[in-house]
Amino acid sequence: MEDRLKYNLLEKVNKLIMPVLIIVGEKDEGTPPEHQKILFDAIPTEKKELHIIKDAPHTFREKVQLEEIKKLIKNWIEKYT
Numbered sequence: 001m002e003d004r005l006k007y008n009l010l011e012k013v014n015k016l017i018m019p020v021l022i023i024v025g026e027k028d029e030g031t032p033p034e035h036q037k038i039l040f041d042a043i044p045t046e047k048k049e050l051h052i053i054k055d056a057p058h059t060f061r062e063k064v065q066l067e068e069i070k071k072l073i074k075n076w077i078e079k080y081t
Contacts, residue, residue, distance in 0.1 A: 020040075024051075025059075
């Protein structure tokens with residue numbers, strides 16, 4: 001946590017011009033959805049997506065969660081390639 005507090009992504013987020021995909025677990029305590037929403041809102045590109053995986057913690061291990069992530073990534077790649 002101490003190391004994490006040394007960095008502020010919001011200071012540089014305005015430089016992101018490429019498509020951005022953010023996937024976070026609903027129950028993620030390390031990088032909570034509320035924080036990801038702040039980051040998402042600050043990204044200037046219109047080509048951005050934020051997905052919150054229901055009942056998932058920081059690490060995705062459940063088969064249903066992994067399948068959802070796989071589908072999200074596949075669709076996102078197809079959209080921007």
